[in-house]
Amino acid sequence: MDAYRQQLHRYDPDIETAIRGEEERQCDGVEMIPSENYTYPEVLAALGSVLTNKYSEGYPGRRYYGGQEFTDRIETVARERACALFRAGHANVQPLSGSPMNQAVYFAFLKPGDTVLAMDLSHGGHLTHGAPVSHMGKVFRFERYKSETAQGGAIDFVGLMARAKEVRPKLVLCGYSSYPRDYDYAAFKQVADEVGALTMADISHIGGLVAADAMRNPMDAGFDVVTTTTHKSLRGPRGGLILCKAEHAKAIDSAVFPGLQGGPHMNNVAGAAVTFKKAAEPDFKTYARQILANARALAKALTDQGAALVTGGTDNHLLVIDTVASFGLDGRAAEEALDRIGITTNKQIVPDDPRPPLRPSGIRLGTPACTTRGMDEDDMRRIAGWIVDTLRAPDDAAAIAKRHTDVRAFCRGFPVPGIAA
Ligand SMILES: *Cc1c(COP(=O)(O)O)cnc(C)c1O
Numbered sequence: 001m002d003a004y005r006q007q008l009h010r011y012d013p014d015i016e017t018a019i020r021g022e023e024e025r026q027c028d029g030v031e032m033i034p035s036e037n038y039t040y041p042e043v044l045a046a047l048g049s050v051l052t053n054k055y056s057e058g059y060p061g062r063r064y065y066g067g068q069e070f071t072d073r074i075e076t077v078a079r080e081r082a083c084a085l086f087r088a089g090h091a092n093v094q095p096l097s098g099s100p101m102n103q104a105v106y107f108a109f110l111k112p113g114d115t116v117l118a119m120d121l122s123h124g125g126h127l128t129h130g131a132p133v134s135h136m137g138k139v140f141r142f143e144r145y146k147s148e149t150a151q152g153g154a155i156d157f158v159g160l161m162a163r164a165k166e167v168r169p170k171l172v173l174c175g176y177s178s179y180p181r182d183y184d185y186a187a188f189k190q191v192a193d194e195v196g197a198l199t200m201a202d203i204s205h206i207g208g209l210v211a212a213d214a215m216r217n218p219m220d221a222g223f224d225v226v227t228t229t230t231h232k233s234l235r236g237p238r239g240g241l242i243l244c245k246a247e248h249a250k251a252i253d254s255a256v257f258p259g260l261q262g263g264p265h266m267n268n269v270a271g272a273a274v275t276f277k278k279a280a281e282p283d284f285k286t287y288a289r290q291i292l293a294n295a296r297a298l299a300k301a302l303t304d305q306g307a308a309l310v311t312g313g314t315d316n317h318l319l320v321i322d323t324v325a326s327f328g329l330d331g332r333a334a335e336e337a338l339d340r341i342g343i344t345t346n347k348q349i350v351p352d353d354p355r356p357p358l359r360p361s362g363i364r365l366g367t368p369a370c371t372t373r374g375m376d377e378d379d380m381r382r383i384a385g386w387i388v389d390t391l392r393a394p395d396d397a398a399a400i401a402k403r404h405t406d407v408r409a410f411c412r413g414f415p416v417p418g419i420a421a
Contacts, residue, residue, distance in 0.1 A: 004048075023416075026038070026416055026419065027411060027415075027416050027419055028342060028408050028411055029342040029343065029344055029407065029408075029411060030342060030343045030344065030370060030407060030410075030411060031344050031369035031370065032343060032344055032345045032365040032366060032367075032369070032370065032383075033344055033345065033346050033364075033366065033369070034205060034232075034317055034318035034364055034365065034366020034367075034368065035177065035204075035205060035229075035232045035366070036232070036366075036368070036369050037231065037232060037233065037234075037235045037368045037369050037372055038235070038369060038372045038373070038416050038417050038418060038419075039231070039235055039236060039237060039271070039275075039417075039418065040235060040236075040274065040275070040278060040417060040418065041417055041418045042274050043235075043236055043237050043271040043274050043275060044418050046237070046267060046270040046273075046274055047237050047268065047270075047271050048267070049267055049270065051071070051074070051266040051269075051270050052265070052266075052267045054067070054071055054266050055263045056068055056071045056075070056263055056264055056266050057258075057262055057263045057264075058257065059075070059253060059257070060072040060075050060076045060079075071269075074266060074269055074270045074273060075093060075094075075264075075266070075269055077273050078091075078093045078269050078270070078272050078276065079091045079092075079093055081273060081276035081277060081280065082241055082243065082272075082276050083243070084280065085211050085276050085279055085280055086210065086211060086217065086219055086226065086243050087217065087219050087220065088219050088226065088243035088244065088245075089244065089245045089246030089247075089249070090243070090244050090245070090246050090248065090249035090252070091241060091242065091243050091244075092104075092241070092242040092244075092252050092253055092256050093239075093241055093264075093269050093272055093273075094256050094257060094261065094264040094269065095239065095240030095241065095242060095256060095261070096239065096261060096264075096265060096268075097229065097238055097239060097240050098126075098128065098202075098204050098227070098228075098229040098240050099127075099128050099240075100256075100260055100261060101227050101229070101240025101241070101242055102126075102128040102129075102136070102202060102227055102240075103128070103260055104242065104252065104255040104256045104259060104260045104261075105200055105225050105227060105242060105252065105255070106136060106139075106140060106171075107255045107259055107260065108225075108248070108251040108252050108254075108255035108259075109170065109171060109198055109225075109251065110140055110170055110171060112139050112140065113139075113140065113141060114140055114141065114170040114171070115140070115141045115142075115143055115167055115168065115169045115170055115171075116129075116130060116140055116141070116142050116143070116169055116170070116171045116172075117142075117143050117144075117145060117160075117163065117164055117167060117169035117171070117172050117173065117197070118130060118142050118143070118144060118145075118173040118175075119144070119145060119146075119147075119173070119174070119175065119176055119179065120144040120145065120146045120147075120351070121144075121349075122349050122350065122351050122352055122353050123146045123147045123149075123176075123179065123351045123352075124147065124176030124177065124178045124179030125144075125175070125176055125177075126176065126177045126202065126204070128202075129142065129173060129175065129202070130142030143163070143169065145159070145160050145163055146351065146352075147179060147181070147311070147351065149310060149311055149351045152181070152311050152312055152313070153179065153180065153181040153310070153311030153312075154181070155183070155184070155187070155188075157184075157187045157190075157191065160188075160191050161194060164192070164194065164195045164197070165194070165195060168195055168197075169192075169195065169197045170197055170198065171197055171198045171199075171200055172188055172191060172192040172199050172200070173200045173201075173202065174188050174199075174200070174201040174202070174218065175200075175201055175202030175203060175204070175227075176202075176205065177204065177205055178318065178320055178348055178349075179311075180309070180310065180311055180313070180314040180315065180316060180318055180319050180320060181311060181315045181316065182215050182216055182315045182316060183201070183216065183218075184216075185199075185201060185218040185220075185221035185223060186221045188201075188221075189221050189222055189223065198224045198225070199218070199221075199222075199223040199224050199225070200223065200224065200225045200226070200227070201218035201223050201225075201226045201227070202226075202227045202228070203226060203227070203228045204227065204228050204229040204232055205232050205233065205316075205317070205318065205366075206228075206232075206233055206316055206317065207228030207229065207230070207232060207233055207234040207241070208232070208233030208234040208235060208279060208284070208287075208288055208291075208368065209233050209288050209291065209292070209316065209317060210228075211234060211276075211279040211280075211284070211288075212279065212284050212285045212287070212288030212289070213285065213288075214285070214288035214289055214291075214292055215315075215316060219243060224244060224245055224248060225242065225243070225244045225245075225248060225252070226242075226243040226244070227240065227241065227242050227243070228240070228241050228243075229241075230268075230271075230272045230275055232368065233288070233291065233317055233368045234275055234279060235275060235278070235279075235368075235372065236271055236272050236274075236275030236276075237267075237268045237271030237272060237275065238268065239265070239268045239269075239271075239272055241272065242256070287371060287372075290371050290376065291317045291367050291368050291371045292315075292316065292317065293376075293377060294367040294370060294371050294375065294376065294377060294379075294380050295314045295316065295317050295318065295319060295366070295367045296313075296314065297377035297380040297381060298365065298367060298380040298381075298383065298384055299313045299314045299319050300313075301380060301381045301384035301385070302319070302321065302384045302387065302388065305384065305385070305388040306326060306388070307321050307326045307327075307387075307388060307391075308321070308322045308325040308326045309321060309322070310322060310350050310351065310362065317366050317367050317368050318364060318365065318366040318367075319364070319365055319366075320348050320350060320362050320363070320364050320365075321334070321362050321363050321365065322350050322361055322362045323361065323362050323391060324355070324361040324362070325361070327391040327392060329391055329394060330347075330355060330359045330360065330361065331347030331348055331349075331355075331359065331360040331361060331362050331363050332347050332358060332359050332360075333394065334347070334362075334363045334391055334394075335347045335363055337390050337391060337394035337400075338363070338387060338390060338391075340390075340400050340404065341386060341390050341400055341403040341407050342404050342407040342408055342411070343383065343386065343387060343390075343407060345363045345364065346363065346364050347359075347360050347362070347363055347364075348360055348362045348363055348364035349361065349362070350362045365387075367380070370383075370414075372417065373414035373415070373416060373417075374414050375414060379410075382410070386403055386406070386407060389403070390403060
């Protein structure tokens with residue numbers, strides 16, 4: 001234990017012991033929640049630094065507090081690296097997380113009551129894309145498009161064009177947290193241009209895959225704004241990143257500060273800068289390709305053993321199993337059964353799910369965290385076997401206990417970055 005941790009342990013053993021418990025949990029289990037990852041030790045060092053002491057309201061060169069020599073340097077480097085990585089004209093690295101990041105974009109371009117055309121939530125759209133329970137869903141009018149689940153999850157662009165002409169959106173929004181396919185951004189742009197709408201892509205889940213050019217980059221298709229969280233496939237600290245064309249720089253920056261937020265968390269901004277440096281290295285391209293290869297291997301092994309996947313497979317890092325159709329088990333029961341063997345997933349609604357969100361029809365799995373630990377296609381096949389065997393017989397206590405022991409032993413072969421063994 002390092003000196004600061006020892007100090008924390010002595011002063012507040014309740015909290016320090018809980019942190020240690022979480023470290024052990026992260027080491028002992030297979031993390032398959034597609035939005036999670038293990039960040040770099042270098043990022044943990046930046047997050048735990050004295051930058052957390054500093055107020056830096058404003059932007060480099062235009063701050064409301066003195067003493068900004070080093071914070072200006074950090075934020076400037078972070079912005080430059082983000083622009084280079086994603087081929088963007090401008091970057092704002094201050095959003096405190098994904099949710100305020102998207103709110104800032106809506107307020108930068110829309111007036112209350114304006115219409116956004118976004119992915120149906122049960123087809124993969126995120127809460128911040130105007131779910132009725134989110135404030136954004138109350139402020140703006142969200143209209144929906146869907147994927148064609150029977151057609152491998154493709155978007156029907158003829159239908160989308162007709163819908164756009166009908167609802168006349170100010171903003172066409174691409175993005176998802178449970179859609180297992182890639183988007184044709186150029187086709188979305190064509191629809192938006194036809195009705196004079198702005199284009200926004202929220203690539204929060206696939207930010208790392210896009211940075212590595214393993215998936216399409218909406219900036220290349222001429223999108224106005226691209227948002228991404230920095231803590232999912234990008235492997236960085238918790239935070240949000242807004243990328244845009246240079247012409248939107250002022251609207252975006254003033255929507256983040258002073259529009260929505262006060263002081264940025266400069267320890268996170270420093271961690272994001274380190275993350276962007278890592279993501280520009282050749283190793284990161286290898287990592288991103290392995291995430292995709294692992295997801296394909298997992299999808300094939302699950303399908304071969306009789307699991308029904310939403311859209312039939314995956315083109316990205318995630319997949320959704322219809323557990324009701326496959327195993328007669330709802331998503332909550334499936335999630336809980338897998339928890340008992342040390343495989344962490346999350347319950348997930350499937351397209352047009354007839355069941356309620358807390359007892360939905362499926363679970364969602366992803367490969368970024370496993371890939372960070374060095375797991376490969378053979379490991380995915382092994383994990384698929386454990387998953388299917390468990391979901392077929394969720395009440396077989398003896399088999400579950402044995403499998404939990406096997407999972408823990410398996411995990412010991414894959415150290416977690418940033419956690420001392
Ligand atoms: C995760 C996610 C967000 C929100 O990020 P938070 O950091 O949890 O607020 C927004 N959009 C999409 C598509 C996401 O997947």
